[in-house]
Amino acid sequence: MSYKEMTKEQLQAEREKIAAEYEKVKSMGLNLDMSRGKPNTEQLDISMEMIDTLARTHKLVGEEGVDCRNYGVLDGIVEAKRLLSAMIECPIDNIIIYGNSSLNVMYDTVARSMTHGVMGSTPWAKLDKVKFLCPVPGYDRHFAITEFFGIEMINIPMTNEGPDMDMVEDLVSKDAAIKGIWCVPKYSNPSGITYSDETVRRFANLKPAAEDFRIYWDNAYCIHHLYEDRQEHILEILEECAKAGNPDMVFKFCSTSKVTFPGSGIAAISASKANLDFIRKQMAVQTIGHDKLNQLRHVRFFGDFNGMLEHMKRHADIIRPKFEAVLETLDKELGGLDIAAWTKPNGGYFISLDTLDGCAKKVVSMCKDAGVIMTAAGATYPYGKDPHDSNIRIAPTYPSTEELKQACEVFVTCVKLASLDKLIAEI
Amino acid sequence: MSYKEMTKEQLQAEREKIAAEYEKVKSMGLNLDMSRGKPNTEQLDISMEMIDTLARTHKLVGEEGVDCRNYGVLDGIVEAKRLLSAMIECPIDNIIIYGNSSLNVMYDTVARSMTHGVMGSTPWAKLDKVKFLCPVPGYDRHFAITEFFGIEMINIPMTNEGPDMDMVEDLVSKDAAIKGIWCVPKYSNPSGITYSDETVRRFANLKPAAEDFRIYWDNAYCIHHLYEDRQEHILEILEECAKAGNPDMVFKFCSTSKVTFPGSGIAAISASKANLDFIRKQMAVQTIGHDKLNQLRHVRFFGDFNGMLEHMKRHADIIRPKFEAVLETLDKELGGLDIAAWTKPNGGYFISLDTLDGCAKKVVSMCKDAGVIMTAAGATYPYGKDPHDSNIRIAPTYPSTEELKQACEVFVTCVKLASLDKLIAEI
Numbered sequence: 036m037s038y039k040e041m042t043k044e045q046l047q048a049e050r051e052k053i054a055a056e057y058e059k060v061k062s063m064g065l066n067l068d069m070s071r072g073k074p075n076t077e078q079l080d081i082s083m084e085m086i087d088t089l090a091r092t093h094k095l096v097g098e099e100g101v102d103c104r105n106y107g108v109l110d111g112i113v114e115a116k117r118l119l120s121a122m123i124e125c126p127i128d129n130i131i132i133y134g135n136s137s138l139n140v141m142y143d144t145v146a147r148s149m150t151h152g153v154m155g156s157t158p159w160a161k162l163d164k165v166k167f168l169c170p171v172p173g174y175d176r177h178f179a180i181t182e183f184f185g186i187e188m189i190n191i192p193m194t195n196e197g198p199d200m201d202m203v204e205d206l207v208s209k210d211a212a213i214k215g216i217w218c219v220p221k222y223s224n225p226s227g228i229t230y231s232d233e234t235v236r237r238f239a240n241l242k243p244a245a246e247d248f249r250i251y252w253d254n255a256y257c258i259h260h261l262y263e264d265r266q267e268h269i270l271e272i273l274e275e276c277a278k279a280g281n282p283d284m285v286f287k288f289c290s291t292s293k294v295t296f297p298g299s300g301i302a303a304i305s306a307s308k309a310n311l312d313f314i315r316k317q318m319a320v321q322t323i324g325h326d327k328l329n330q331l332r333h334v335r336f337f338g339d340f341n342g343m344l345e346h347m348k349r350h351a352d353i354i355r356p357k358f359e360a361v362l363e364t365l366d367k368e369l370g371g372l373d374i375a376a377w378t379k380p381n382g383g384y385f386i387s388l389d390t391l392d393g394c395a396k397k398v399v400s401m402c403k404d405a406g407v408i409m410t411a412a413g414a415t416y417p418y419g420k421d422p423h424d425s426n427i428r429i430a431p432t433y434p435s436t437e438e439l440k441q442a443c444e445v446f447v448t449c450v451k452l453a454s455l456d457k458l459i460a461e462i
Numbered sequence: 463m464s465y466k467e468m469t470k471e472q473l474q475a476e477r478e479k480i481a482a483e484y485e486k487v488k489s490m491g492l493n494l495d496m497s498r499g500k501p502n503t504e505q506l507d508i509s510m511e512m513i514d515t516l517a518r519t520h521k522l523v524g525e526e527g528v529d530c531r532n533y534g535v536l537d538g539i540v541e542a543k544r545l546l547s548a549m550i551e552c553p554i555d556n557i558i559i560y561g562n563s564s565l566n567v568m569y570d571t572v573a574r575s576m577t578h579g580v581m582g583s584t585p586w587a588k589l590d591k592v593k594f595l596c597p598v599p600g601y602d603r604h605f606a607i608t609e610f611f612g613i614e615m616i617n618i619p620m621t622n623e624g625p626d627m628d629m630v631e632d633l634v635s636k637d638a639a640i641k642g643i644w645c646v647p648k649y650s651n652p653s654g655i656t657y658s659d660e661t662v663r664r665f666a667n668l669k670p671a672a673e674d675f676r677i678y679w680d681n682a683y684c685i686h687h688l689y690e691d692r693q694e695h696i697l698e699i700l701e702e703c704a705k706a707g708n709p710d711m712v713f714k715f716c717s718t719s720k721v722t723f724p725g726s727g728i729a730a731i732s733a734s735k736a737n738l739d740f741i742r743k744q745m746a747v748q749t750i751g752h753d754k755l756n757q758l759r760h761v762r763f764f765g766d767f768n769g770m771l772e773h774m775k776r777h778a779d780i781i782r783p784k785f786e787a788v789l790e791t792l793d794k795e796l797g798g799l800d801i802a803a804w805t806k807p808n809g810g811y812f813i814s815l816d817t818l819d820g821c822a823k824k825v826v827s828m829c830k831d832a833g834v835i836m837t838a839a840g841a842t843y844p845y846g847k848d849p850h851d852s853n854i855r856i857a858p859t860y861p862s863t864e865e866l867k868q869a870c871e872v873f874v875t876c877v878k879l880a881s882l883d884k885l886i887a888e889i
Contacts, residue, residue, distance in 0.1 A: 071533065079531045083520065086755070090517035093510065104506040106498070106724040134561050135753045142748040149577050150587060150611060160577060160587035176747075183747040184577060297533040299755040320610040321569045323603075323719075326562045326753070328513070328726040 037373040038454060043462045050455040057405065057452055060445045065406030067442040072224070072384035073433040074293055074350075075357075081349045082295040085336035095331065103327035109318055110311075115301060115330035121340035123254055123289045124271045125305040131314060134325045137290035137302040141251065142180050144286055144304070147317050148214070148247070149184055154283065154313045156247035159184075159214065168206060168216035170198035172387055172415030172426045174224040177217040177253065181417075188417035191216070193223070197230035200237040211244040215251050220269050222256035225387040225415055225428035227380025229267040239275035241284065250276075250285040256383040257289060258347050261355050265381040273305060282307045291333060293384065294343065294350075301325075301333055357431040360439050361386055368447035374454035377429075386429040387415070394453040395424045401449040407442045464800040465881060470889045477882040484832065484879050487872045492833030494869040499651070499811035500860040501720055501777075502784075508776045509722040512763035522758065530754035536745055537738075542728060542757035548767035550681055550716040551698045552732040558741060561752045564717035564729040568678065569607050571713055571731070574744050575641070575674070576611055581710065581740045583674035586611075586641065595633060595643035597625035599814055599842030599853045601651040604644040604680065608844075615844035618643070620650070624657035627664040638671040642678050648696050649683040652814040652842055652855035654807025656694040666702035668711065677703075677712040683810040684716060685774050688782050692808040700732060709734045718760060720811065721770065721777075728752075728760055784858040787866050788813055795874035801881035804856075813856040814842070820851045821880040828876040834869045 038046065089095060095103045097112040110116075111132025120130045133140045149160045159165045166187040169178060173193075181188055189206065191198045197220070207213050218238075220230040230238075238250055252272055260266045276284045283306070291300035304314065337343045362379055365388070369375045377388040390398055395412035402409050410428040413419040429446070431439055465473065516522060522530045524539040537543075538559025547557045560567045576587045586592045593614040596605060600620075608615055616633065618625045624647070634640050645665075647657040657665075665677055679699055687693045703711045710733070718727035731741065764770045789806055792815070796802045804815040817825055822839035829836050837855040840846040856873070858866055 073533050076529065076532075079529065082531075086520070086522075087517040090514040093513070095513075102503065102506065104509075104723040104726065105503075106500050106719075136749045136751075139749045146573055146577065150573065158587070160585070176750075179747045183744070292533075296531045296755060298751050299531065299753045317610070320603075320606045322563045322566045324563075324725050326726045326756070328723060329753070329756070 037371060038458055039373040041458070043459065046455055046459050046462065050452070050459060053448060053451045053455060057401070057448050060448060061405045063406070065441060065445065067406060067434055067438050068408040069430050069434060069439070069442050069446070070408045070410045071433065072293070072430045074297060075353070075433050075435070077353050078350055078432070079296060081346065082336070085295055085332055088335040089328065089332050092335070095328065097327070097331060101327070103331045106323050108327055109322075109324050110315060111303070111325070112327055112330050114334040118334055118337060118340060118343065119289060119301070119303040120305070122258060122343065123287055123303060123305050124257070125273050125287065128308065129273060129311065130303050130305045131311055131318070132325060132330055133302040133304065135298060135300055135302065135329070136292065137253065137255065137288045138176055140288055140302050140304050141177070141253065144251070145180050145184055145186075147314070151317065153214075153247035153249060154309060162212070164212045166210065166213045168198070168203060168213060169417045170216070170218065171417070172225050172428070173217060174219055174253070175414040177251070178417045181217070190417060190422070193226055193228060195228060197228060197234035200234055204237065204241060207241050207243040207248060209244060213243070214245055214247055215249050217251050217253065219253050219255055220272070221254060221267060222259055222380055222383025224255065224383065225385040227378045227383050227385060227387065230269055232270050235270040235272055235275055239272060239279040239281060239284070241281070243284070248284065252285050252287045254287055254289045255293070258344060259293060259350070259384070260347065260382045261351050261358060262381055263348065263351070267381055273307070283309050286310065294346065295333060295336070299329065301330055354432050357436055357439055358386065360436050361429060361431045361443050364440065364443035364447060369450060372451070372454070375450055384430060384432055386431060388427045388429060389425045390427065390450055391454050391457055392423045392425050394450070394457055395421060395427050397453040398427060398446070398449045401453065402446055405445045405449070407445045409446070464798060465885055466800045468885075470886065473882055473886050473889065477879070477886060480875060480878045480882060484828070484875050487875060488832045490833070492868060492872065494833060494861055494865050494872075495835040496857050496861060496866070496869050496873070497835045497837045498860065499720070499857045501724060502780070502860050502862070504780050505777055505859070506723060508773065509763070512722055512759055515762040516755065516759050519762070522755065524754070524758060528754070530758045533750050535754060536749075536751050537742060538730070538752070539754055539757050541761040545761055545764060545767060545770065546716060546728065546730040547732070549685060549770065550714055550730060550732050551684070552700050552714065555735065556700060556738065557730050557732045558738055558745070559752060559757055560729040560731065562725060562727055562729065562756070563719065564680065564682065564715045565603055567715055567729050567731050568604070568680065571678070572607050572611055572613075574741070578744065580674035580676060581736060589639070591639045593637065593640045595625075595630060595640060596844045597643070597645065598844070599652050599855070600644060601646055601680070602841040604678070605844045608644070617844060617849070620653055620655060622655060624655060624661035627661055631664065631668060634668050634670040634675055636671060640670070641672055641674055642676050644678050644680065646680050646682055647699070648681060648694060649686060649807055649810025651682065651810065652812035654805045654810050654812060654814065657696055659697050662697040662699055662702055666699060666706040666708060666711075668708065670711070675711065679712050679714045681714055681716045682720075685771065686720060686777070686811070687774065687809045688778050688785060689808055690775065690778070694808055700734070710736050713737065721773065722760060722763070726756065728757055781859050784863055784866055785813065787863050788856060788858045788870050791867065791870035791874060796877060799878070799881070802877055811857060811859055813858060815854045815856060816852045817854065817877055818852065818881050818884055821877070821884055822848060822851045822854050824880040825854060825873070825876045828880065829873055832872045832876070834872045836873070
């Protein structure tokens with residue numbers, strides 16, 4: 036029976052029951068973590084052969100003749116470019132291979148814009164005001180970068196097709212202080228939404244007031260399908276931008292952090308030649324080059340992009356049951372109560388759940404008291420401020436399925452209890 | 463006989479002879495490179511076991527229990543901190559381990575100061591003028607960083623004990639726009655000079671006008687001795703600064719680029735706790751962490767710092783004969799001619815040679831025409847401008863000893879010819 040249809044007495048009776056359940060789980064001394072999108076040990080194990088790859092051969096010369104052990108090759112060995120350009124769906128000439136973290140590439144991209152502008156535009160540090168659009172709920176580490184540089188962030192609601200494009204089009208066409216928008220276009224963090232073709236086309240056809248406006252297209256989950264028969268696809272934004280006469284308007288980012296080893300992967304940026312030429316000028320000052328042995332290690336391990344796709348199926352086989360376990364508990368325990376809505380993603384790393392307004396912080400805090408760490412409520416919004424205090428990001432990948440089931444039981448108990456308190460107070 | 467004591471006729475006769483030699487080497491179609499401080503293949507080979515290190519064990523958990531394959535540990539695993547803090551001579555709490563490049567750490571350090579200041583000072587991007595002192599001759603990639611950020615560079619002459627400290631003390635005490643000085647304190651690039659104890663103490667006792675003045679202490683060659691019995695030592699600057707009441711005044715940098723594999727090493731910054739705390743705030747936004755597997759790979763390969771020192775002896779055995787081959791040719795061919803002076807370093811990667819004023823560019827250009835690539839003349843000075851056009855950096859490590867001898871023969875021929883032209887014109 037929906038909580039919303041209950042009388043005060045029914046709510047109070049239910050509250051008594053749930054509170055007892057909560058006290059019980061609290062006494063269990065759990066220590067579980069559903070807070071970060073972190074691969075589990077079994078996932079790491081499937082990449083172990085990569086560690087051995089270079090040891091086995093000892094041929095560390097790349098196909099263009101470069102000794103990958105030595106200095107040289109600023110923007111990545113050609114075989115790594117080929118692999119990641121297939122992954123990110125761009126021509127091989129439109130990619131630069133970086134170090135171990137796409138987050139670092141994004142940070143660098145914003146940092147460079149602060150001090151040197153974008154393709155020669157005024158450095159943002161010299162402007163009175165710089166703003167970014169932030170589809171919400173979104174990725175906390177994106178928002179942390181723009182906050183760190185004092186960039187004003189504007190919330191853009193997400194629909195089932197991606198960000199509210201009416202709002203995006205309106206804002207970017209009017210306000211030259213808006214220099215970017217953070218996007219996770221596929222299996223988005225945290226909602227799992229994949230941008231529709233129309234959304235991508237509307238992005239490509241934006242008419243920004245600022246010449247140095249860019250779409251920050253973080254394709255973190257481009258090959259992270261959970262179901263082979265429910266794979267989602269997005270239009271290739273670089274090509275759509277070129278078609279629309281906006282060839283320079285997008286930076287695409289990707290990495291193998293959740294493909295091989297987080298922290299020991301390789302990352303890339305993809306953009307127009309004009310953008311990449313500008314970036315290379317900075318890179319030549321910043322570094323003599325990134326870790327080519329690790330690039331080679333990845334290439335040799337996968338063989339080619341098909342090898343990478345096969346590898347991703349193994350990841351999916353490991354984490355799919357975890358997603359299903361969470362969803363099963365949510366369906367079973369919260370279904371029909373009218374106190375929460377959640378996503379059922381076909382890929383990515385998260386389930387996004389919305390509680391009744393004003394309950395998220397309380398739920399997360401109650402979970403913590405019962406030994407279950409959730410992503411901080413509000414983290415999915417700029418400045419950590421969820422205006423409805425309702426969104427909670429669930430990260431099912433790291434705990435074992437057994438732990439996950441326990442953690443979910445605690446979580447749904449907390450959602451019920453916080454909702455009951457709210458409904459009783461309001462009745 | 464010294465060229466300077468020759469009559470015009472003697473000079474012209476000598477010129478004829480040397481010009482013929484030059485034409486002869488030019489016709490040989492050489493293709494040799496003495497331009498960059500790049501380890502040779504034999505040096506890379508001695509680290510090959512490092513590639514296998516992790517493959518052999520498959521135990522990828524660090525001593526503090528962290529799975530080095532996964533996310534986590536922002537500032538380096540403790541065993542990597544222990545290894546590099548021994549290398550850079552600092553307490554283990556005063557180090558942060560970075561990615562593959564100390565150049566990148568230095569770039570980041572300046573870039574962060576531009577946008578966020580130093581320990582809370584005004585961001586340099588908001589100041590009208592920022593200046594750096596640049597001991598010359600020095601490292602071109604240092605100067606490239608400060609130039610990239612529009613920082614004005616002021617030449618400081620090097621003496622045999624380090625930078626001219628009278629000038630340094632005078633300038634930093636008077637001018638609050640001076641925010642830093644680039645130093646390679648041991649076996650400096652390119653002159654091979656090691657700062658004397660007095661120089662280090664005077665550095666530590668500076669009284670800068672700018673609160674955010676820092677010494678950028680690039681200890682790139684800290685363990686890169688060429689001779690076991692002629693090892694040079696420097697006072698530990700962090701400790702000297704603390705003693706002098708300036709605990710926050712220095713950033714130290716190091717990496718294993720020329721210890722294991724250039725591009726696949728690990729790098730570090732060492733500084734006071736207050737500095738590192740400020741840096742960590744940025745790092746937490748910039749990255750989830752650096753490559754811990756590569757940190758572990760280094761630790762397991764060396765075992766401990768003694769292992770690293772033993773490894774450096776093998777490097778020295780490989781490159782010492784190359785330095786000696788160059789010096790032998792210089793002595794034999796240029797000794798007594800009064801047209802060049804050069805350094806005889808006990809460590810590091812370079813020999814620095816000064817021609818007669820106004821000859822360096824010509825020598826480098828003539829070398830190029832004869833198939834021998836030298837570091838561009840002027841590269842050892844800010845903006846590529848050597849006021850005397852006399853300094854040339856010789857990098858003996860990469861070519862084979864045979865190639866090196868050939869390249870040196872070409873080089874000395876060019877030095878002689880350029881000097882003769884100058885002396886004849888002036889007579």
